[in-house]
Amino acid sequence: MSTAELYRSYKEKMQQIADVKYSAAVLQWDQETYLPPKGATARGRQLATLSEIAHKLFSDDKLGGLLNDLISKNDLNENEKRNVELTLEDYNRNKKYSSEFVRKLTEQVNRTFHSWIEARRKNSFSFFENDLSLLVALKKQETEILGYKVHPYNALLDEFEKGCTVEFLDKVFADLLPALKNILEKIRSKPQVDDSFLKKSFPKQQQWEWGIWLIKELHFDFDAGRQDMSEHPFTTSFGNEDVRITTRINESDFSSMTWSCIHEVGHALYEQGLPGDQYGLPLGEAASLGIHESQSRLWENNVGRSLHFWEHYFPVLQQKFPEQLSNISVVQFFKAINKSEPSLIRTEADELTYHFHVIIRYELERKLIEGSLNTKDIPVYWNERYENYLGTKSPDDLKGCLQDVHWSHGSFGYFPTYTLGSLFASQFFAAMRSEIPDINSKLKKGETKEILDWLRKNVHVFGRKYTSNELCQRISGKSLDSSFLVDHLLDKYSLIYNL
C-alpha cells in the first residue's frame, strides 16, 4: 500500500472509533438532559457496550500495524505525521492495560461511586473510605502499569495534561500560593462588598432567555449546537458542528446561571473552532484539559467578570431585569459579581479563593498516590488544610471531603487542570492584549469577535498538535508563569477593594 492508502485506512479506522465515541456522548448527553428515570438501567448497559466496542476497535492489532508502518514513512505532511505520532502514543498507552485490569478498575469505580452516594446520603466519610482505599490501591497499580519518571502521580497527571509533573506543579503552586494568600489577607482587612441584589428573585424563563441571548452575543453558533437544562452544567460535542451546552437556573441567585453560561460557552467555542476536517484524529481534538479550561476561564473571568464588558452589557441586563437591577450602578454590579471570601464548596468559590480548593486536593492526591497519606486520615488532613489556607472549617463531611465526585470516578490528576486553566487564561489574555491594544474600548462596545478570532488562530485551529506547554510558549514566548494570574487578580481586586 502507498503511504496515502495507509493513511486513508488509518483515518477511516479512527473516524469509525470516533463515531462510536461520539454516539456514546450523545447517549450521555441525553442521560443528563432528557432520560426518563426508569431508562437509566438500559442506558447503563448501552453505554458500557459502546465503550467496550470503542476500546476493542482502538486495541485492534491491525491499527497498531498500520501506525507502525506509517510512523516510518517520510512522505507524510507535518499534520499527518503529528496525527500518527499522537495516535501511536495513545495506542501504546492503551495497550498497556490488560483487559483484566480494566475490568477490575471499572468494577471498583462502580462500587466506589455508589459508596460515595451512600456516604453523602449518610453524611459520613466512613461509608466511602473502604472503597476509596481499594480504588487508590488500583490507581497506584496503574502508575506501575503505565510507568513514570520520579513520582508515580506523574503517570496519572499525564493522562489529563500531557507533560505535566509533580515537579512542575510544585514549582507553579509554590509561586502562586503565597501571592494568593497575600491578596486574600488584604481583602479580608477591607469592608466587604454588597451582592445582596444578586440574590433577589430572577424568574426562570427570563434567565433562560437572557442566557441564550448572551451566548449568542458571544458567538456561539446555534446552527452547530444547542443549550439545554441539566443538574450540573457541562459542554459536550459530537463533532465540531454539534456542540452542546447545558445549564441550570437558580431563581434566587443570578450569578449561578450567567457565569456558568459564559464558562460553558468558552468550552463550546473551542469545540466549534476545532478543525472539522480532522474529525476523529488527534488534530481534531482539544490540546489538553488545562487548555480546555483556559478557554472557559478566559471568557468567564478575564472577559465576563471585567468592568469593561459590563459597561456594555449591564444596561441591556438592566432592561431585562428592571425590577431587580434598576437602582444598581455598573460599578456596584461589577463589585458584586467579583465578591471574594473564603468558603467551603469549590464549585461555588470565587475566582481568587477557588485555587486554594484545588491546591488542597492536589496535595492530598499526591500524598495518597505516593503513599504518605492514608485514606482514613483524609477528613483530618482536609480540615487542617482548609483551616490553614482559607481559615474555614467544614461542619461535616458533606461540605468537606465528600463534596467532589472526581475521586469516586477514579479521576486522580484531574483537579490541577482547573488551576492550570486559570493560569493559561491569564497568560494568553495578556498576550492577546498586546496584539489587540484597544481591547478595552472594544469590550466597552460589546465587541468580542476579535477575542474569538485570536483564540481561533492561536489555540483552536491546532487541535492537539501542540502540548499545553508548547502552545503557551508559542503564544507568550515563555513557559507557564503564575505572575499573569496574580497580576490579573491584583488589578481586579485593587479596583474593588482599594487594596
Added chain:
Amino acid sequence: MSTAELYRSYKEKMQQIADVKYSAAVLQWDQETYLPPKGATARGRQLATLSEIAHKLFSDDKLGGLLNDLISKNDLNENEKRNVELTLEDYNRNKKYSSEFVRKLTEQVNRTFHSWIEARRKNSFSFFENDLSLLVALKKQETEILGYKVHPYNALLDEFEKGCTVEFLDKVFADLLPALKNILEKIRSKPQVDDSFLKKSFPKQQQWEWGIWLIKELHFDFDAGRQDMSEHPFTTSFGNEDVRITTRINESDFSSMTWSCIHEVGHALYEQGLPGDQYGLPLGEAASLGIHESQSRLWENNVGRSLHFWEHYFPVLQQKFPEQLSNISVVQFFKAINKSEPSLIRTEADELTYHFHVIIRYELERKLIEGSLNTKDIPVYWNERYENYLGTKSPDDLKGCLQDVHWSHGSFGYFPTYTLGSLFASQFFAAMRSEIPDINSKLKKGETKEILDWLRKNVHVFGRKYTSNELCQRISGKSLDSSFLVDHLLDKYSLIYNL
C-alpha cells in the same frame, strides 16, 4: 457447554446487538427532535457506523454456531426455544444478503431518497422515476435472494408481516373494498357534518399541555418515557423503560395533534408493555408491524373517536378551550372528529377513506414487483385508481404519487400493514367487548385501564412469540376477518350520517 451456558452466551450476544441498535435509535430520535442543522453530516456517519457494527455482530459465524447448537437441545423451556427459533430464522434470512448486495441497495436507496426530495421540490415524478426503477429492480433481485412461494412480493411482505401473502391480502381486500365503497357511497348521499370549530385557533402551549395530560390519562408511564416535538410524529424505544413519543402542533387544526397523540400512545403502551426481561431477544420485540399498528389504531379509532370516550373527556376539553368549544355539544364534537370525505393525502385521510389509499399502494407495489407495471406508468395508474376508488384527481404529483416517503426508502410491502392494523384493531376490540361487557359505561367514566390490562395480557406480554395470525386466532378464535372493521365503521357512520 451446558444448554444453560449456551443460552446465556446467545442472550449476551443478542443483548449487545440490541445495545447498539437502541443506541442508533437514540441518535435517530435526537436527529428528529434536537439536532442542530449543521450536525446532520456527522450524525449520518455515526448512524452508518452503528448500523454496520450491528450488522457485523449479527452476521457473526459464532452466533450462527451457537444458534445451531441450541436449536437441537431438548432442555430449553418454551420461551427460550421460541427465541432461538426466531433468532435463527432472522439470522438465516440476514445471511442470504451478500455485503455487495447490501452496499448496492444502501447506495441506491440513498440516491432514490434524494431524487424523491428533488422530484418533490420540482413537483415532477419524472425526476424520481429513473432511480425508482433501479430500486425496484434491486427489490426484485432481493425477492430472488430471499426466495418465495407463488408470488415474489410475498418475500417482501414477509419482512414486515410474517406469513402475510398476496393471496391472503387479495382475499381480505376483496371482502373489504366493496363494503367500504358501499359505506362511502351512502355517506356521500347525506349532508356533510360541520367540523369548522376544529379549525379555530388552538394555541400551541395549551395544546401541548392538553396532549401531555391526555396521554397520562391513557396510562403512558412518564417515568419510562417522554413526549417531545418533531416534524413528523413517531414512537421509538430504547428498551421497554425508555419509550419516546413525538408530536407536532397545528394551531389552526385541533385534530392534528390530539389523535396523533392518541395514536402514538397506542404504539408506546405496546412498547412499555413488552417484557423487559426479554431485552434484546425476539420475545422482547413487537409481534409485527400490523400488530403494532393495531395497538395505535385501537386507541386512536375504536377508543379515541368513540362517543362514549368523549362523553367523559369532552367536558374536560371544553374547560381547557372554553372560547373555542363552549357552544359545541359532545355529539357535534363526535360528528366533527369523524367527518368522512374523499381526499388526496393518505396521512390526512379519515378512518374510512384511509384504506382506499392503502389498497391503491398495495395494488401498485404488487404490480411493480411482479413486473406488470412499469415505474414510468405510475402517475397514470395512480390517477386512474384514485378516480375509480375515491372519485378524486390529484392536481399534481406532489399531492399524488410523490406524497409518501416509503418507496424512496425501499420499503415495499410496508403499506398493507396500515390496513391490517385497523383490521386487527376492530377484531381485537370486538373480542375485548365480549370479555369486558360494561366497557361502554366504563368509557363514559373515562376508565380505560381495563382496556390496557386486556391488551397487556392478550398482546403485549407475548412479544414476538406468536405471529399476527396466531395472535388473532388466540384472541378471536378465527383468522383475520374484515367484517369486524366493516361493522365498526357501519355502526359509527350510521350514528353520524343516519345511514
